[in-house]
Amino acid sequence: MKRICPECKEEYTGRSDKRFCSAMCRSTFHNRARAEEQVFQRTINNILRHNRNILAELNPDGKASVRRDRLIDRGFKFRYFTNEYASNTGNLYHFCYDYGYKVEEGDWVLIIKRQEYVE
Template sequence: MKEINNKLRHNRQVLQRASPEGKTTLRREVLQLAGFDFRHFTHLYRTRQGNTYHFCYDYGYLLLEDEKVLIVNWQPYMDKSEIR
């Protein structure tokens, strides 16, 4: 359990460092080189358009085409009912 928590916290830190302003698009490789583990996340958020964001606490990411990733912060409009 402690090991998983450490991985989740590390993932959050990587996302935070990569996106200090709260919304950034970058290549997936940048996160991988920083030690990000795409297998570990705290929850999912699905939009009405069908996009699925993976969150590590309050930072999330959406996998895009061409090996890119959109990083976002949790926003108040992200209604809890959309979490799965």
């Protein structure tokens, strides 16, 4: 029975359950199959990293209030964050890794740096 490698289309021999002629062909095949998913993950991670860097830049002292427009002007995307934290007082903070923010009234945003007690 002729077996053809799905990656390089060459004939090969070996075990009956072998699908690829070499480890390189197997890796290339699976890397290509996962490429679209990896692009999606990379895009999301880049957005999250960009958001975190904006929050860090605008918050050098650990706590700061800035106008929402200032974040938007720098390319901040409010839809993307790594986790949420609800404080004991009922405030909801959205975090991008170690920096969090809370949208307040009047288009102000409170930016905080994660403290050890915030888990």
